[in-house]
Amino acid sequence: MEKEKEFVKKVLPSGLTVILAPMEGTKTITAVVAVGAGWKYETLDIHGLSHFLEHMAFKGTVRRPKTIDIAKEIDGIGGIMNAFTSEEMTGYFIKAASEHTPLVLDVISDMLLHSLLESAEIERESGTIIEELRMYNDDPSWYAGGILWPRLLYGDQPAGRLCNRHRRKHQIFAAPSFS
Numbered sequence: 001m002e003k004e005k006e007f008v009k010k011v012l013p014s015g016l017t018v019i020l021a022p023m024e025g026t027k028t029i030t031a032v033v034a035v036g037a038g039w040k041y042e043t044l045d046i047h048g049l050s051h052f053l054e055h056m057a058f059k060g061t062v063r064r065p066k067t068i069d070i071a072k073e074i075d076g077i078g079g080i081m082n083a084f085t086s087e088e089m090t091g092y093f094i095k096a097a098s099e100h101t102p103l104v105l106d107v108i109s110d111m112l113l114h115s116l117l118e119s120a121e122i123e124r125e126s127g128t129i130i131e132e133l134r135m136y137n138d139d140p141s142w143y144a145g146g147i148l149w150p151r152l153l154y155g156d157q158p159a160g161r162l163c164n165r166h167r168r169k170h171q172i173f174a175a176p177s178f179s
Helices: 049-056 067-075 098-113 119-137 140-154 163-172
Strands: 008-011 017-020 028-035 080-085 090-097
Touching: 028 098, 049 080, 049 090, 049 119, 067 080, 067 098, 090 098, 119 140
Parallel strands: none
Antiparallel strands: 008 017, 028 090, 080 090
């Protein structure tokens, strides 16, 4: 019996890399879009922008103008969605039954290509992110490994930037920053 290929990689004419990783016996799809944008690549003047845009992708699109409109579509099919930002990438994912593949791909692409980035949502989300960062700073293991260690190892380089700078940047972001 021939071993199933682990994944298929294709680069589209737009430059987007698509990786398909079939898993025998599953009846679900997990669509992941990983963007090569993380805090490691951000200059000090835009530090925190990748994380901020990660949050804003869920705040509404032209066809789904409110957060609840996006959530209802995925929750309505029993799916889950989330996102993360790391040093080197920002990832967005939706997981649902494979019969809903067209909807999953439509929603995730709509979120990333047609986000509204409305001023009121930007202001609200700034506070949400600041609270999220405070929560992480209250976790001793995250604080030691995520803040102190990189700071000691890298100093004032992108890889060693403090979350306090990240928090201050979120406090001053405004809608014109996204134009």
